[in-house]
Amino acid sequence: MAKKSPTYRLIGRAAKSPVFSTIAFAAILFFMYAERLMPSICSKTSHEILQTTQMSTTPAIQGEGEGQLSSTLNDMPVTIGTERRIEDAVENEDPLIPPFKASIEERMEWFRRKLPELEILKSNGLSEKFHGRIQELFNKDCSAQFFMVWLSTAKSFGAREFLAVDSLFSTSPNGCLVILSSSMDSPKGQGILKPLLDRGFNILVITPDLPFLVKNTPAEAWLDELKSGNMDPGSVPLFNHLSDLIRLAVLYKYGGVYLDTDFVFLKDLSGLQNTIGAQSINQVTKKWARLNGAVMIFDAHHPLLVDFLQEYATTFNGNRWGYNGPYLVSRVLERVRDRSEYNVTIFPPNAFYPVDWIKIAKLFKKPETEADEKWAEETLLDISSESYTVHLWNKRSRELKIEEGSVMARLIADHCNICENVYDP
Template sequence: MTLIPTQEKVVKEEDSETQGPLIPPDTVSKEERLVWFRRKLPELDILKSNKLTHQFHSRVLEFFNFDYEAQFFMTWIAPTRYRILKPLVDRGFKVNAVTPNLAFLFKNTPAEAWFEEMKTGNKDPGEIPIAQNLSNLMRLVALYKFGGVYLDTYFIVLKPFNGLKNLIGAQSINMKSKNWTKLNNVVLIFDVNHPLLLKFIEEFASTFDGYKWGQNGPYLVSREVERIREKPGYNFIVLPPMAFYLVDWIRINRLSQKPANECDSIWVQAKLLRLSRETYGIHLWNKQTRNLRIEEGSVMGRLILEHCILCQHIY
């Protein structure tokens, strides 16, 4: 991931050495799952407030009290904490890991009542890991309260995001009308208190369904934007797929393959040229690419060599 020295990034993460996302059993009834969830609640540290989480707001404000060109957020529900960011800090980048106080973060938003029901065991978390849905909600509320850029971690940034504001990237479009057909929540760029973010948070809290993948994430963004797209007062834009979603998850594998012949080499060069003109970053579809072997000379290999700060021995 390319970062310029004046960029800021806050990574919100869970403060536990042993706590991973709780995976609910998939062979039980809704009633049995809720009983299981209530029994497991004491183990779910991310829902708790403690001495460390109480520092959340002051640490974020202190961190943003610098002259920066853009501020970035990621959610990282893992026990790695600061140590995984140290190589970036050692190279002069302004990054920080901040353990969130979710009760404080969600306070005075439509997420507050939803969170209270969840942490008291009165709401069914569903089959989708609660960590995944918390990530969907945290990114919305963090942007609503602090403004900036949200990025998923499996993302290659190709150029600065300076000047980008109040926008979402289209994942797909209708080739005839050029209107978007699907949006995503992998990249969100908004000002503080943007009304569309508030609509997203309201939609999350009122239609939460832990049994449907995407219901509370990318599908939420698509249906809410579709609902308000003709209404005045929201002031946002939708960028075309080339801005962030070079290819969909079905075709992402080709980007990791080296050219097999001259025709392939021409295709790679043409793709890289177009990327340099039209693309801010590439979403890597982690589930599809995390086990791929990146071949030398491939589109992905060339991009990582040119833009990744810490990548070594990628071939």
């Protein structure tokens, strides 16, 4: 027999030790019972993870406000760091985005599964008093009724969006603004707008009641079909299309001024009536080539709004960005442009869109040369004298910094109340 190694002899002596025997016996018991305990532990952990996942996704889609989430989180045995991560996950969730490169059948099946979560398509507890709250605001002797739509998260309502609201009230201090948004209809949203609310400006943030808005309009049947799950929602995120619909429907119901949230307002819009702006003109005929619905001013129940809603319902295409928005208003106005009974004024591009989206970046830059300075002075003079608004084309300019001394900085300085974070992108 081979000679035993020193290590083997050491283990052998240890095995005869009472202490070693006790430890070994305890280890055997642990492994015997661990197999029974693990399924229970795993099951509980999976259940808690599922609950956390449901909490972090549902409010972002439903837009139920952050108060509910906070109260639920306070009852959970989690650390502050975990709670913060859950809240961040909720705020950072994208709007409803369909699967990438899905077929029509796959997309429709996916949409049917998502339908129960889409509170924006329902009249719920937050929106059932919709009409009463809006009427209460408009009873405040408003100089004009303004509307904005915000279907993204409250966290993404940033300095540029705040600037739009701020500059609106610099030109129309006695106006009343309704922001249709479930995410901003929350403590966080109120906190963002607090500097303006504290100054007494008439702002109502309200969760939109889409079924109420489209009731008895041509779009009512369209919404019912969408909710049935038998319609392809398209490859473009649905919230883009719903924003196009809400702006048309709210103008039809109440009348007033619809505005996108990426403008600087330079003049009071309250004197305008039944107006829409051209984005571009045909250089040969000098007639408008493309309209844009980022600014629309209409009386309630105007017949053109009925035509817009009819066009939306009958030609909806969820696969093309802008098809149900700026392209829609252009299609309809092209058909009725010579019909005087509509009594619509189409403003030239310099009224609302004085700078094309391709050239917008130059307005953000500080002049570096004498030629730049001359251009800036001339541009500033032209815009100030001829334009009601400047569209910032946020898809193009959101990441641009407004440099001190730029045309944009000088325009803003004369058209804001709070003027906070002006130079933040």
